[in-house]
Amino acid sequence: MIKFQKRIVLLLIAVVFLSCDNNKEKTDINASLPSTITVEGDRFVDDLGRQVILNGVNVGSKNKEEGYIFQSGPELYANLKKHGVNTIRFLIIWDGLEPEPGVYNEDYLKEIDQRIQWAADNNIFVVLDMHQDLFSVKYSDGAPEWATLDEGKPHTTGAIWSDAYLLSEAVQTAFDNFWRNKPAADGVGIQDRYIALWQHIAKRYANNKTVIGYDIMNEPFPGSSGVQSTMVLLGAYGQLHYKLTGEVLTEEQLGAMWSEEESRMEALNVISTKENYDFVISQLFDLVKEFESKHLQDMYQKVSHAIREVDNNHIIFLEHSYYGNTGVASSIERVSLADGSPDPLVAYAAHGYDLVVDTKAAALAANERVDYIFEQINKKGEQLKMPVWLGEWGAYYDNSETVIPTAVHSVGLIEEHLFGNAYWSYTNDLEDMEYFNQVLVRAYPAYTNGQLLNYRNDFDSNTFTMAWEEEGMNNNSPTVIYIPNISKLNKEEIKDFSIEKIKDSDAGYLIIPTSETSGKRTLNLTF
Known part of the structure; x- marks a missing residue:
């Protein structure tokens, strides 16, 4: 009987020991991962004081028929966690958020809430990105029709979808009127509506720890000055062509060269070195600076003030203009608080794409051009003294072997510059892509002490x-x-x-x- 009692006591001790050991393991798991992320100087940091590398992917839908929500359940977020994603750039669309002036779509917001919760359940943080392409739902995605003041101008497309930025009078006019804050039919300026919408969103998520910040506008475009930028680029390329060959190209020849995808690829070979690329792309600086320093900076400041009236917890992510994607040096600056002091919770949300993006040759990005683009982004981050988050890059959409070295090169630069990043973008077949499993899913220091x-x-x-x-x-x-x-x-x-x-x-x-x-x-x- 005594031996039996001793065995019972020993068994109980063993159970208690194992139970304590398991509890310790669970405590360690919970203690090792953060509950929120913020900014300290030029670094992202977590609530435990560690430096953070934001590693993620863009998730979203531009399809109105899908309610502008990527169609998935919680399993998507569980899979992303397995793949090392700790942050997603979650697309939200103005047309879905504000279908009528001043009327906010609570059903859409609740769908967004659900995805944020699924992300939280998997230790994934969320940056909300107000997304647009070609400004409006009329031409792609973004603003509702009531906020698209295109004055009936014609919409023209090109060899690839993004050519419409430079060709479409309708798209350019709609942007012009946004920057001018032209009133819609109800008499309220459309930019004022945009600012009020951001305040509504910030108020909703002000105390949400999973949401870490707000990406104010995707790839802001200046508007009608896009025509001038096209002429500057063509002229710069003509100068380079003459410098290299002694041959003078007419405007018609230059225009024809860039109008078709195949001839454009031949022209891009000429600017595949850093020196030649800089000769062409840097000539856009003055034109882009005028837009960013005036219209874009002013809008960012107004949105920032509106957000800070209701939310002093979250990071404001500032993008450069559309042209910064390809390496044009940016002139944006840190926004300030109401008292005029610098806002400390700001990050530089750059995008980095080679000129072959959105073409069949996306997997053949020129390494030197990509080097140049990422170097420009790094320089701007250092000048701003902000952490850099590469909110978009990649867009390969190809499972051929040629993608892998291209992806390896870009990942190497992301690691070299210690960028946070969000790959563009999650699709239903992304997890089947070889470059995703062999390159994007990789070891990285998520949270570093020191x-x-x-x-x-x-x-x-x-x-x-x-x-x-x-x-x-x-x-x-x-x-x-x-x-x-x-x-x-x-x-x-x-x-x-x-x-x-x-x-x-x-x-x-x-x-x-x-x-x-x-x-x-x-x-x-x-x-």
Whole structure:
């Protein structure tokens, strides 16, 4: 009887021990991931004081028939977590939000709420992006028809969809009237309506920790000055062509060269070096500066003031103009608070695309042009002293082998510059793409104790390296590395660390506890 009682006691002790051990594991999992993200200086940081790399993807629908909501259930967000996504750029559409002047669509907002909750359930943060392409639902997506003041001008398209920015009088006029704040039929300026809409959204999410910020406008376009920009670019290319060949091209020849996709690709080969590309693209600077410094900056400031009246918690993400996508240096500046002081919660939300984007040759982006574009973005981030979030890049949409080296090159630049990023974009077949699984889903330092100095994935040698300056005794929160394939790790290299696997996945997190003293630390992993 005594032996039996001893066995019962030992069994109970074992159960209690295992229970405590399991609880400890759950506590560690919860403690290692943040509950929100903000800005500190030129870095994104979490509520545990760690530097954050925002790694994500764009999620959204431009289809009115789908209610401007990507059609999926919570499984999408669970899958994104497995793939290492910690942030999504979630598209919201003005036409869906405000179908009539001053009338907000609560049903649409509730659908957005649901997706934000699904993201929260999977430790994924959300940036709300007010998206537009060609300004309006009349031509693509964005503004409702009542806010599209195109004055009946003709809409002209080109070889690729985005050519309409430079060709369509209707699109350009609609933008002109937005920047002028021309009143709609109800007598209220359409820009004023846009500002009020942003305040309505900010008030709704002011205390939501999953929503970390607001991307004020997708790829702002100046309007009718687009015609002038086309002439500047063609003229610059003509100068370069003469410089290289001694041949003078007429306006008609230059226009014909850029009007068809095939001849355009031939012309792009000429500006595939940094030197030649800079010669052409930099000639747009003055024209773009005039728009960004006046109209765009003014709109950003007004929206910022409206948001800060109801929300002092979230990051305001500022994009450069449409032209910044291709490397034209931006002139935007930090917005200020009501008292005139600089707003500390601001990030530079650049986009980076090679000129072959949206064409059949998207997988053949010129490395030197991409280098140039990303360098310009990095310079602007340093000048602004803001964290950089590459809100769009990629758009490959091709499963051929040629995409992989293109993706590897861009990812290498994202890592080199320590950019946050959101790949454009999530589609139903993205998870089947080889470049997605081989390149985009990769190890990265999600949350770093201290200052992240560098990190790199070498896809040829299957290695990951990282260096950081740890705060040590000032912060005992662990450094968290996302690992897509835990089972392939060299166990000897991680013997002093712990692993937290993501449910139903070989992916997970490598948890690196703080050292006893501050100082530089390095990590080398082999897969």
